[in-house]
Amino acid sequence: GVSILTSIGVLLSQFLLPNSKFIEVLPSILFPVGILTPLIQWPIAVFIYTQRKTYFNILQDKQLKEQYRRMFFESPIIQFMIDPKTGLIQDVNEAAIQTYGYSRDEFLTHTVFELSTKDGEDLRKTIASAMKRNSAVIESVHKTKQKEELFLEIHAGPIQMGCETLLLVQATNKTNEQKTKAQFEQLDERYRKTLMAMTEGVIVIDTNRRIQLTNPAATRFLSGEGDLVGEKIEDHLFIKRVKDNLPFSNILFNVIKQGTIYDTDKDTEFLLEKDAGMTYIDFTLTPLHVNEEDIFGYVILIQDVTESYLYYAEMERVSNIDHLTGLYNRSFFDTECKRLDTKRQYPLSIIMCDVNGLKLMNDAYSHIKGDELLIEIANILSKSVREEDIVSRWGGDEYAILLPQTSENGVKQIINRIKNNLANSSFKPIKPSIAIGYAIKTDESQSFSNVLKDAEDRMFREKDQESNAIRLQMLKQLTDTFKETYPELHRHSKSVASLSTLYAKHLKLTDEETQTLKQSSLLHNLGVMTLEREDVNLDSIDPIKLEQYSCKMYNTTRILQNISGYSGISDIISMYVERFVGKGIFGRSGDEIPMLSRALLILDHYDLLTGDYTFKKNSYNYEEAKQIMKKSVGSLYDPKLLTEFFNMMEATSM
Numbered sequence: 001g002v003s004i005l006t007s008i009g010v011l012l013s014q015f016l017l018p019n020s021k022f023i024e025v026l027p028s029i030l031f032p033v034g035i036l037t038p039l040i041q042w043p044i045a046v047f048i049y050t051q052r053k054t055y056f057n058i059l060q061d062k063q064l065k066e067q068y069r070r071m072f073f074e075s076p077i078i079q080f081m082i083d084p085k086t087g088l089i090q091d092v093n094e095a096a097i098q099t100y101g102y103s104r105d106e107f108l109t110h111t112v113f114e115l116s117t118k119d120g121e122d123l124r125k126t127i128a129s130a131m132k133r134n135s136a137v138i139e140s141v142h143k144t145k146q147k148e149e150l151f152l153e154i155h156a157g158p159i160q161m162g163c164e165t166l167l168l169v170q171a172t173n174k175t176n177e178q179k180t181k182a183q184f185e186q187l188d189e190r191y192r193k194t195l196m197a198m199t200e201g202v203i204v205i206d207t208n209r210r211i212q213l214t215n216p217a218a219t220r221f222l223s224g225e226g227d228l229v230g231e232k233i234e235d236h237l238f239i240k241r242v243k244d245n246l247p248f249s250n251i252l253f254n255v256i257k258q259g260t261i262y263d264t265d266k267d268t269e270f271l272l273e274k275d276a277g278m279t280y281i282d283f284t285l286t287p288l289h290v291n292e293e294d295i296f297g298y299v300i301l302i303q304d305v306t307e308s309y310l311y312y313a314e315m316e317r318v319s320n321i322d323h324l325t326g327l328y329n330r331s332f333f334d335t336e337c338k339r340l341d342t343k344r345q346y347p348l349s350i351i352m353c354d355v356n357g358l359k360l361m362n363d364a365y366s367h368i369k370g371d372e373l374l375i376e377i378a379n380i381l382s383k384s385v386r387e388e389d390i391v392s393r394w395g396g397d398e399y400a401i402l403l404p405q406t407s408e409n410g411v412k413q414i415i416n417r418i419k420n421n422l423a424n425s426s427f428k429p430i431k432p433s434i435a436i437g438y439a440i441k442t443d444e445s446q447s448f449s450n451v452l453k454d455a456e457d458r459m460f461r462e463k464d465q466e467s468n469a470i471r472l473q474m475l476k477q478l479t480d481t482f483k484e485t486y487p488e489l490h491r492h493s494k495s496v497a498s499l500s501t502l503y504a505k506h507l508k509l510t511d512e513e514t515q516t517l518k519q520s521s522l523l524h525n526l527g528v529m530t531l532e533r534e535d536v537n538l539d540s541i542d543p544i545k546l547e548q549y550s551c552k553m554y555n556t557t558r559i560l561q562n563i564s565g566y567s568g569i570s571d572i573i574s575m576y577v578e579r580f581v582g583k584g585i586f587g588r589s590g591d592e593i594p595m596l597s598r599a600l601l602i603l604d605h606y607d608l609l610t611g612d613y614t615f616k617k618n619s620y621n622y623e624e625a626k627q628i629m630k631k632s633v634g635s636l637y638d639p640k641l642l643t644e645f646f647n648m649m650e651a652t653s654m
Contacts, residue, residue, distance in 0.1 A: 078171040087111040101145035242269040325378035333392035355397040363558035435463035497521040506648040527556030
């Protein structure tokens with residue numbers, strides 16, 4: 001190429017000469033430049049091109065050979081180059097040297113027939129077949145320099161090395177797998193009957209995590225059908241740890257890495273996922289040792305603990321529940337307070353509630369009714385809060401509500417819902433009512449116990465301010481219910497109250513005494529509300545048999561004694577069934593018994609004897625009642641007061 005360009009350059013330069021000179025010079029240079037020079041330089045160019053191509057071919061071949069030899073010698077797989085005619089080893093890689101224990105020079109003096117335990121004639125046929133088919137897979141046993149057996153999986157085929165065709169042998173060492181298989185066969189023979197009879201699932205795997213043995217009980221835990229021997233365990237056993245979804249495979253890899261025993265912790269739950277169902281399980285993962293150091297497999301012992309897990313979960317749930325109301329108990333509430341007392345949950349609000357009139361309800365209707373009131377209020381509180389809020393029974397008649405991430409405005413909205421639901425309650429005989437206090441924790445500097453105390457203090461202040469008004473309201477509800485439930489007995493109480501006004505005037509009592517006697521007359525039968533309806537047999541009332549009145553009198557007293565302004569009335573009613581001569585309920589006699597109590601007894605008995613009530617079989621006129629009552633003068637009745645009563649009645653009738 002360069003010579004051609006040079007020739008063209010020489011010819012072009014002639015055009016720069018004058019025409020006369022150009023014509024003279026042109027014939028003299030045309031032959032050497034145009035013809036002779038190309039003829040001389042062409043062979044040179046061909047020679048150079050040929051040499052260059054040869055060089056690059058040699059270089060490429062050298063690179064390929066170097067790459068091949070690097071792959072051959074550095075491969076982790078055992079590799080031989082064998083002369084297929086003689087079986088003489090031509091070359092080996094480092095993996096073969098390390099495995100067999102021979103040096104490279106020692107290898108090159110051996111034939112493959114000396115390494116293999118296979119019959120020589122059979123081995124020659126195998127080599128011939130591999131050369132003919134270009135590939136062969138052979139299982140063979142070789143001997144190392146130390147005469148130890150090597151179990152090999154061999155892939156053999158022809159390879160062209162220059163002018164020679166050699167047999168390339170690539171072998172995978174299966175010795176450990178073969179030993180493991182033999183050990184599992186021994187294990188199977190020793191323990192098969194025991195493993196097969198176990199109620200727990202037993203799965204034996206090798207160090208490559210492949211299933212080697214399963215007992216019948218294990219099939220319920222494994223996914224897949226048919227014989228799973230040889231399958232990877234993680235493809236058929238799907239277990240995860242509940243608290244963090246850690247899969248079984250991770251645990252298995254860690255056990256294999258450390259060679260330790262793994263046992264599920266009693267405080268940690270594991271779920272088996274199979275056929276869209278969930279089963280709680282316990283399992284152990286134990287290495288199988290050939291000796292103290294070498295491990296050839298693992299035993300997985302697995303059992304279904306769903307029933308016991310659910311039992312203990314229910315026990316834990318029950319331990320956190322108040323058995324009467326179904327709400328969380330104080331212990332659980334305290335635990336949740338600690339858990340939620342974090343910056344992320346602020347503002348963290350607390351509502352404290354105290355049931356109004358629970359004692360009055362217990363005294364008036366029995367503790368069964370009081371329990372029903374507690375349950376009703378628990379239900380109202382539960383339906384008034386959000387799903388994430390925690391409602392608990394704090395104490396006997398107190399409730400506590402924990403409201404995470406709730407501002408003051410949110411608290412007030414919930415309190416309004418509570419009050420509306422209380423007002424709309426259909427519970428009887430009294431309308432449910434509670435005192436409410438709240439407090440809010442907004443930052444970490446506030447002590448949670450102080451916040452709780454603030455809420456409780458607000459609740460008690462509200463209760464103190466409203467308690468008597470609420471008791472009076474409840475007393476009115478009780479008297480209204482008494483009127484509806486026992487209309488004839490209520491009529492009797494009103495009649496006694498009317499008599500008391502006349503009697504007080506006759507005895508010249510003070511206004512306060514008159515009012516006390518009248519209120520006592522109206523309320524002295526209220527205690528009957530504490531009795532079951534079937535226990536109140538009004539048809540057999542006998543005013544002379546005081547024991548029939550002791551229960552209702554006592555319960556009336558309990559109802560009234562906690563209401564401001566009614567303690568005096570409570571005292572009168574508590575003593576009105578005492579015998580004048582003594583030997584009564586409290587053992588008082590004569591003037592030890594309050595005068596108004598002695599007067600109330602006379603009024604009550606007289607109206608019962610003479611009143612026309614449906615609960616009575618007999619009704620007496622004035623004279624008959626007078627004669628009956630005179631029989632008990634001095635023993636049951638105060639003689640002076642009884643005389644004054646009949647004087648009043650006779651004066652009134654006149």
